[in-house]
Amino acid sequence: MGFKEQGGESEKGLIEAVNEQAGELIHLLRCSRAPDSVLAEATAHLQAAMSSLAPYLEQGEGWSVASIASDTPGLGWLENDLTHCMPYSPVSGRRNPVAPSIRMWRDGGEVRGEALFSATYAGPPNSVHGGVIAAVFDELLSMANVISGAAGFTGTLTVKYHRHTPLQQPIELWAVNDRNTGRKQFSRAEMRVDGEVTASAEGLFILPASASDEP
Numbered sequence: 001m002g003f004k005e006q007g008g009e010s011e012k013g014l015i016e017a018v019n020e021q022a023g024e025l026i027h028l029l030r031c032s033r034a035p036d037s038v039l040a041e042a043t044a045h046l047q048a049a050m051s052s053l054a055p056y057l058e059q060g061e062g063w064s065v066a067s068i069a070s071d072t073p074g075l076g077w078l079e080n081d082l083t084h085c086m087p088y089s090p091v092s093g094r095r096n097p098v099a100p101s102i103r104m105w106r107d108g109g110e111v112r113g114e115a116l117f118s119a120t121y122a123g124p125p126n127s128v129h130g131g132v133i134a135a136v137f138d139e140l141l142s143m144a145n146v147i148s149g150a151a152g153f154t155g156t157l158t159v160k161y162h163r164h165t166p167l168q169q170p171i172e173l174w175a176v177n178d179r180n181t182g183r184k185q186f187s188r189a190e191m192r193v194d195g196e197v198t199a200s201a202e203g204l205f206i207l208p209a210s211a212s213d214e215p
């Protein structure tokens with residue numbers, strides 16, 4: 001996988017803006033208790049929006065089937081925005097409305113970031129769903145691999161849930177690639193709240209035997 005560095009700010013075009021709005025829509029659907037008349041009105045608006053978009057649905061091979069951006073020249077990632085190379089990711093993609101609010105950046109040989117989970121991602125009361133936490137770790141560990149020079153497939157992901165990870169509070173993200181041995185990549189990551197670890201993870205990622213199998 002040939003990631004290359006790019007300079008400048010990532011452009012937030014209409015595609016990212018409309019996805020941000022759709023994310024807010026998901027939040028409103030998940031958290032509001034609107035009367036039937038309002039739900040019917042909202043449904044009509046949504047059907048109109050779906051009718052507008054449907055003719056532009058892409059099928060088969062192409063950018064829409066991968067979280068990695070084949071429409072981003074060179075699969076570029078930015079030092080201050082590691083999610084740039086996976087805009088369609090369900091975990092961090094700004095062109096995917098199901099993704100929670102996540103930023104990740106490079107800090108030397110480590111990945112740092114911040115996440116804020118709305119009630120859309122709730123599991124236990126006031127807490128982030130454990131499966132969502134695992135998904136974020138998968139992405140975070142992958143980013144630690146990316147900045148080490150290559151990203152393999154997740155082979156084994158081990159998550160330890162130390163305490164509840166709260167909703168609606170900034171969650172500090174951290175990850176590092178410890179070592180690469182042959183085709184194996186070993187990485188660690190943590191989520192912290194006010195400096196306290198709420199969850200940690202270890203990942204063993206496997207680089208493909210041939211370049212044609214790259215993730």
Ligand SMILES: CC(C)(COP(=O)(O)OP(=O)(O)OC[C@H]1O[C@@H](n2cnc3c(N)ncnc32)[C@H](O)[C@@H]1OP(=O)(O)O)[C@@H](O)C(=O)NCCC(=O)NCCSC(=O)Cc1ccccc1
Nearest residue numbers: 067138139142151152153154155156204206207208209215
């Ligand atoms: C590629 C591989 C993981 C391994 O297959 P092969 O290449 O044929 O492996 P081979 O048999 O040649 O063994 C080589 C060495 O590796 C070891 N080893 C092998 N497997 C495991 C293991 N599971 N766990 C631990 N170790 C394992 C094995 O013992 C051997 O060790 P040895 O040399 O004897 O010491 C394959 O099973 C697969 O595709 N799985 C599905 C992966 C998948 O779907 N993941 C989720 C989606 S990706 C994602 O989400 C990340 C992402 C996010 C965003 C964007 C981008 C990425």
